[in-house]
Amino acid sequence: xxxxxxxxxxxxxxxxxxxxxxxxxxxxxxxxxxxxxxxxxxxxxxxxxxxxxxxxxxxxxxxxxxxxxxxxxxxxxxxxxxxxxxxxxxxxxxxxxxxxxxxxxxxxxxxxxxxxxxxxxxxxxxxxxxxxxxxxxxxxxxxxxxxxxxxxxxxxxxxxxxxxxxxxxxxxxxxxxxxxxxxxxxxxxxxxxxxxxxxxxxxxxxxxxxxxxxxxxxxxxxxxxxxxxxxxxxxxxxxxxxxxxxxxxxxxxxxxxxxxxxxxxxxxxxxxxxxxxxxxxxxxxxxxxxxxxxxxxxxxxxxxxxxxxxxxxxxxxxxxxxxxxxxxxxxxxxxxxxxxxxxxxxxxxxxxxxxxxxxxxxxxxxxxxxxxxxxxxxxx
Amino acid sequence: xxxxxxxxxxxxxxxxxxxxxxxxxxxxxxxxxxxxxxxxxxxxxxxxxxxxxxxxxxxxxxxxxxxxxxxxxxxxxxxxxxxxxxxxxxxxxxxxxxxxxxxxxxxxxxxxxxxxxxxxxxxxxxxxxxxxxxxxxxxxxxxxxxxxxxxxxxxxxxxxxxxxxxxxxxxxxxxxxxxxxxxxxxxxxxxxxxxxxxxxxxxxxxxxxxxxxxxxxxxxxxxxxxxxxxxxxxxxxxxxxxxxxxxxxxxxxxxxxxxxxxxxxxxxxxxxxxxxxxxxxxxxxxxxxxxxxxxxxxxxxxxxxxxxxxxxxxxxxxxxxxxxxxxxxxxxxxxxxxxxxxxxxxxxxxxxxxxxxxxxxxxxxxxxxxxxxxxxxxxxxxxxxxxxxxxxxxxxxxxxxx
Ligand SMILES: Cc1cc2nc3c(=O)[nH]c(=O)nc-3n(C[C@H](O)[C@H](O)[C@H](O)COP(=O)(O)OP(=O)(O)OC[C@H]3O[C@@H](n4cnc5c(N)ncnc54)[C@H](O)[C@@H]3O)c2cc1C
Numbered sequence: 001x002x003x004x005x006x007x008x009x010x011x012x013x014x015x016x017x018x019x020x021x022x023x024x025x026x027x028x029x030x031x032x033x034x035x036x037x038x039x040x041x042x043x044x045x046x047x048x049x050x051x052x053x054x055x056x057x058x059x060x061x062x063x064x065x066x067x068x069x070x071x072x073x074x075x076x077x078x079x080x081x082x083x084x085x086x087x088x089x090x091x092x093x094x095x096x097x098x099x100x101x102x103x104x105x106x107x108x109x110x111x112x113x114x115x116x117x118x119x120x121x122x123x124x125x126x127x128x129x130x131x132x133x134x135x136x137x138x139x140x141x142x143x144x145x146x147x148x149x150x151x152x153x154x155x156x157x158x159x160x161x162x163x164x165x166x167x168x169x170x171x172x173x174x175x176x177x178x179x180x181x182x183x184x185x186x187x188x189x190x191x192x193x194x195x196x197x198x199x200x201x202x203x204x205x206x207x208x209x210x211x212x213x214x215x216x217x218x219x220x221x222x223x224x225x226x227x228x229x230x231x232x233x234x235x236x237x238x239x240x241x242x243x244x245x246x247x248x249x250x251x252x253x254x255x256x257x258x259x260x261x262x263x264x265x266x267x268x269x270x271x272x273x274x275x276x277x278x279x280x281x282x283x284x285x286x287x288x289x290x291x292x293x294x295x296x297x298x299x300x301x302x303x304x305x306x307x308x309x310x311x312x313x314x315x316x317x318x319x320x321x322x323x324x325x326x327x328x329x330x331x332x333x334x335x336x337x338x339x340x341x342x343x344x345x346x347x348x349x350x351x352x353x354x355x356x357x358x359x360x361x362x363x364x365x366x367x368x369x370x371x372x373x374x375x376x377x378x379x380x
Numbered sequence: 381x382x383x384x385x386x387x388x389x390x391x392x393x394x395x396x397x398x399x400x401x402x403x404x405x406x407x408x409x410x411x412x413x414x415x416x417x418x419x420x421x422x423x424x425x426x427x428x429x430x431x432x433x434x435x436x437x438x439x440x441x442x443x444x445x446x447x448x449x450x451x452x453x454x455x456x457x458x459x460x461x462x463x464x465x466x467x468x469x470x471x472x473x474x475x476x477x478x479x480x481x482x483x484x485x486x487x488x489x490x491x492x493x494x495x496x497x498x499x500x501x502x503x504x505x506x507x508x509x510x511x512x513x514x515x516x517x518x519x520x521x522x523x524x525x526x527x528x529x530x531x532x533x534x535x536x537x538x539x540x541x542x543x544x545x546x547x548x549x550x551x552x553x554x555x556x557x558x559x560x561x562x563x564x565x566x567x568x569x570x571x572x573x574x575x576x577x578x579x580x581x582x583x584x585x586x587x588x589x590x591x592x593x594x595x596x597x598x599x600x601x602x603x604x605x606x607x608x609x610x611x612x613x614x615x616x617x618x619x620x621x622x623x624x625x626x627x628x629x630x631x632x633x634x635x636x637x638x639x640x641x642x643x644x645x646x647x648x649x650x651x652x653x654x655x656x657x658x659x660x661x662x663x664x665x666x667x668x669x670x671x672x673x674x675x676x677x678x679x680x681x682x683x684x685x686x687x688x689x690x691x692x693x694x695x696x697x698x699x700x701x702x703x704x705x706x707x708x709x710x711x712x713x714x715x716x717x718x719x720x721x722x723x724x725x726x727x728x729x730x731x732x733x734x735x736x737x738x739x740x741x742x743x744x745x746x747x748x749x750x751x752x753x754x755x756x757x758x759x760x761x762x763x764x765x766x767x768x769x770x771x772x773x774x775x776x777x778x779x780x781x782x
Pocket of ligand 1: 517518519520521522523525526527528550551552553554603758759761762763764765766767768771
């Protein structure tokens with residue numbers, strides 16, 4: 001079965017759904033925000049999630065993980081998306097463990113993956129720079145050789161969970177021109193390294209993001225992840241998987257927003273009848289449902305291709321990211337519109353979904369970017 | 381078990397290789413997407429093909445029951461198990477064999493009779509369907525009853541052992557070429573509209589039946605007006621119970637909708653829109669030079685991937701015994717809307733060459749693309765309009781109130 005969950009996967013998903021429904025409903029997002037919580041999430045809750053094994057899903061057994069695939073991880077991420085759960089599963093599993101695995105760097109994997117699997121260490125990826133838009137190769141951060149080590153200077157923006165991360169994997173140019181594929185090297189750097197400053201960025205969608213400034217940060221030769229100059233390839237692999245993970249979250253966003261909206265259509269009355277009797281709204285709801293079902297297929301298709309190393313994996317990643325971006329944004333917009341005035345208020349949760357959807361759309365390439373990438377991959 | 385299937389595959393392959401005439405194998409790239417070529421049997425008394433292979437291929441396949449591989453042997457089918465039928469399909473695709481027989485008999489009325497027909501009806505009609513001896517048309521829509529099908533007015537009054545039919549059907553596809561019609565009639569004018577309807581079958585040569593073809597915007601005339609004046613139909617040609625025709629109608633619409641959403645399988649290996657773009661948009665040897673059309677083509681291709689994945693997902697779920705999930709209700713709606721966009725894009729890609737209707741100055745593929753585009757507008761009308769599909773999703777799947 002390629003596109004239907006097997007029993008184990010279904011169980012994993014149901015467990016996640018039940019846990020999250022009970023412990024992390026979307027209302028918790030507002031209380032975390034209003035309490036001024038620094039990282040935007042709750043460490044005790046994250047530990048409980050680690051006990052359920054979620055950060056260990058992609059980690060190989062020999063490093064203390066569950067050695068499952070993208071399909072399994074996305075089962076859980078979809079549930080995170082449904083309730084906008086702020087705990088850093090996406091970051092830890094895909095940007096942390098994911099980058100280490102893509103680099104296939106055994107010493108770094110052995111050192112870091114066991115801690116990632118237990119949730120005791122949070123590793124994130126700092127690759128994006130202001131002005132690079134969606135081009136992950138465009139890197140102005142520079143690393144200069146210094147004895148046996150390196151000195152790194154530059155600025156990284158919108159680093160996922162950067163404010164609370166224990167370690168950063170930073171992309172820096174060691175060779176080549178600003179947008180070249182070759183000449184990018186990844187470095188593993190401690191959050192406490194001298195010269196590294198982290199500033200929390202306030203984003204519309206309440207996801208922890210940080211600005212990471214590197215001013216003469218010194219690292220030794222062993223900090224290099226994978227091999228020198230080969231970071232571009234690794235980044236493409238990581239961002240492909242991350243795009244699918246984010247797509248699964250967006251699928252969840254869309255479902256969460258849709259569920260809430262459908263409920264409203266069945267309870268709110270105007271003109272003496274339920275607003276769900278109005279055909280103008282019914283048809284839009286049915287169209288949105290259609291988009292959600294197609295998005296689900298896109299996510300399952302991309303996961304299957306990645307888990308089985310199929311040649312069409314990259315194209316299917318773009319199919320998923322484009323489709324889920326469009327669907328999640330639509331679900332947010334339609335959600336606000338169909339709620340009327342209350343949908344515009346901060347008091348109502350539908351707005352959280354709209355903001356999260358837009359932010360995720362603009363991360364790792366929007367729908368137009370991925371259509372263009374799909375066309376390039378197909379040779380047109 | 382696996383052994384048996386492998387043997388079946390071997391035997392099937394060599395039989396097809398030996399028996400399928402070369403002219404009944406699709407030459408790559410000759411088929412216009414979404415349109416079956418003329419050179420395939422629809423069956424019936426009125427069929428004439430210049431190519432004798434059409435009839436030969438039909439006779440050979442029918443003899444083995446392989447025009448309806450899953451139907452029981454006693455009714456002219458192949459009596460194959462699902463895995464065997466799948467293998468037959470795979471081997472036919474591998475050799476690019478055209479279907480030996482197509483049409484409403486196999487896809488609509490046959491499955492309905494299997495499920496709801498009397499034993500005598502099955503014995504009488506199904507073998508003829510399998511051998512392609514009768515071609516069927518569908519008499520549902522009337523001038524006053526389209527989307528609101530249950531409002532149909534064609535009267536059927538019982539006189540002795542016969543029903544006497546009076547009324548008019550419209551948009552009857554291929555009525556002029558068909559031998560029999562399956563029809564919805566009103567047998568109880570006083571009952572609530574859904575409960576006074578009866579489903580029956582009659583021979584188009586019965587006195588009182590008049591058919592008038594109606595040209596479409598695409599130039600062809602596949603559908604007709606059908607007038608019924610004192611048409612006498614023996615009682616034993618009623619399918620299911622009298623006044624229970626609406627149940628039959630709904631069962632059959634299910635078959636029809638899944639069929640409509642499956643016919644848009646153009647050749648997967650090729651992207652015809654991309655090929656056309658390279659040809660018609662100068663400077664498109666590498667990237668398609670028109671960025672807006674390129675984006676549109678990518679969107680269409682990706683949407684098709686999502687639809688195919690969804691269909692695959694539904695089939696898998698069905699295989700492990702799940703009821704068709706809510707996702708299947710979107711097929712008719714989405715597939716037809718997608719086909720409209722796809723065929724319209726083909727014409728846009730051709731630019732001024734997309735003006736062609738016939739004759740000098742245009743290639744057959746160009747005029748065909750124009751006709752495909754026009755014909756496709758009907759996809760979201762026939763078999764229940766898109767709006768009706770959305771109504772159904774809203775009500776049955778989303779549970780929205782009336
Ligand atoms: C190519 C083609 C082949 C066909 N072949 C056959 C055939 O073989 N046999 C047969 O019996 N019929 C056939 N039909 C007829 C087809 O089933 C009807 O055309 C269809 O059901 C619509 O009915 P109508 O044409 O009366 O349109 P109407 O029902 O009058 O619809 C007009 C418009 O109103 C909309 N509308 C109607 N009701 C609602 C509602 N409740 N909510 C929202 N919008 C609504 C429709 O969506 C449409 O946009 C064929 C049609 C086509 C185009």
